[in-house]
Amino acid sequence: MSVSRRKFLGWLGAAGAGVISGGTAKAASNKHFKGYPDSMGVLHDTTLCVGCRSCEAACNKVNALPAPKQDFTDTTVLERKRRTDSSAFTVVNRFKQSESDKQPVFVKKQCNHCLEPACASVCFVGAFKKSPEGAVTYDESVCVGCRYCMIACPFEIPAYEYDKALTPRVVKCTMCHPRVLEGKLPGCVEECPTEALLFGERNKLIKAARKRIARFPERYVDHIYGENEMGGTSWLYLSARSYEQIGMREDLGVTPAPKFTEGILSAVPIVAGLWPVLLTGIYAVSKRKDKVAQEEQSQAVAEAVTQAESQAEVKLKKALVLAKKEKEMAVKKEARKALEKAAKAQKAAEKKAQEEATEK
């Protein structure tokens, strides 16, 4: 097949463009984020929580959130299960084993500040960052509002300001990052009256939690929630009941969220590199096939023509020979006829002459 220079350059261009379009995503997926070892966290011992909602009030205050519909001292809001929303970074839920359960469990819910956050991994403008101090922070100034972070978060934390027309933001707990940088405690931790919340280095918190479990094995289930969930979170939990019973999913696994898409991201350069070569090859093959088919066809036609021609020639020759023969035969026949006629005439003449002679 013939490939013009222009076509060849075109294919090269396609290959090049493909590689460029795939390169960036791969480069990023190679970066393995391991979390910051000295980062801070909070240990939430649910066995100590009394459901007073002071943490909610403190959070509302330090983050200057809108005033709630029901006052923070009103515990009737605990009747139904709540989640974080655009006006509440944190909520406390009550879990009863039965309607008559005299010892309900209270659990505070807020962003768990994953070591490798799903929200940061899926954000296509990189608005979320895991800070070395432990907080997962959000940069409103670049957020497009696609809300993929909300789809991806396994803990169902980020909320959105759906009511704002021009400046809607994703809203979630900041682990009081600005306060922590100033050396203060997060608002909720500071206000907690029962020490159900403990702020400190995550590594030390894990050790402290283990100690509590070891000292009171009958009080705690032997599991620090958040130590390994989704690759580990900065917020850690202790519980007397299975976490499933207090509204926390135990089926999340220990794989950090970015791993879920790592495989497919690494397929990008394969597609971008392989397709142009493969497709160009297929194109060349199909072109070649067409050409071969065409050549074969014209060859077959030519052959058929020559064959027909030679056949016709033979036929003609035969016909000519036949005609010649026929002609000869006809001539012979005519000649014979003429001779016979002449002979007859001669005979007749002789006969007549004889008769005339006898008459005489």
Added chain:
Amino acid sequence: MSDEAVLNTKPITPPAQSLYTPFNVIAGIILIVGFIITIRRFTGGLDAVTNLNDNYPWGIWIGFDLLAGVALAAGGFVTSAAVYIFGMKRYHSAVRPAILTGFLGYALVVIALHYDVGRPWRLPYPFIAQQGTTSILFEVAACVALYLTVLFIEFSPAAMEWLGLRRARNIVVKLTMLLTIFGVILSTLHQSSLGAMFLMAPSKLHPLWYSSYLPVYFFISSIIAGLSMVIFESSLSHRYFAHKMDEAHLNEKEGIAFGFAKAAALVLFGYFAIKVVGIAMDNNWHYLTTSYGTWFLVEMLGFVALPCFLYAVGAREKNLNLIKWTSALTVFGIVLNRLNICLIAYNYHLPADEKYVPHWMEIAISLFIVTLGVVAFRFIVTRMPILYAHPDYQDEH
């Protein structure tokens, strides 16, 4: 022939006829309602027109307009690859309508995204402000932006022939091979990536739909959607724009339907098989007996296996009518699959009363955007050489 083609460039409705045709009236009402809701959306925020909430940040504008929209616009890359790369020249007359449908499809997807995202004027931010390259959505955004450009260039020769820009048109036509290959790369990447987006939510998407094969499912089913949309769109075009078609289009019509139906039957069969492999790999058989399992079987049997069978029968018995209806069924099945993944099987762990049901205004906007597409399609095919070869460029194919 050329005389006929010149006659054909006249507008579809003679000027004497009333503007109040049923099509115009219905389209007009939808567009006016859509326009009013648009104002509401951009002055009152998403809350004013949608039922989106913190558990369901994505509604039908993503499930239908984006996910289904992109899949159904796959006809462009499927057809141009078949004709230009695989050399199936007998389908040549299907290329331009398919490219046009694809181009309009992607353009509408981008319009729909402006309604859905919180701050649409920031849509270029992933490229100009800060790149979140670990995000599958970044890949989707980059590929969709590039592919929309590719489709625009692929479509432009028709517009240039119409406008008489011969030289520009000839330059663009020379790029056909390059654009086709580039289009296939981009389509492979973003069609699969739309599925890969949900790889992030293994705890939220029901196990029957969640699979590490999601990207493959999305890509393969986009080929099915593309093939079916070409058949579907061509049967509608033959019904309403037959007078715009030249002999080549009318002659190739049946061959395209039979060929594409056969291809779709094969791809549907393969799709069914890899779906089963996915279930087997994760050993999810036991979910089939649950209510979600029943729904999964409805999708798999009613909208994958059944169309596969019907396409095969239609292609074998040369039954054009059956193929036509099967293409509609298949298109519906693809839409259902995308809605299942994005909405119905998403958040399967939440109680029924917390499930999202679209607001009527969300549906109205989706309808508005589809109507925009139909009106634009009609405007273009009644003016530009889409369903016939332009007489000046008759012999070039």
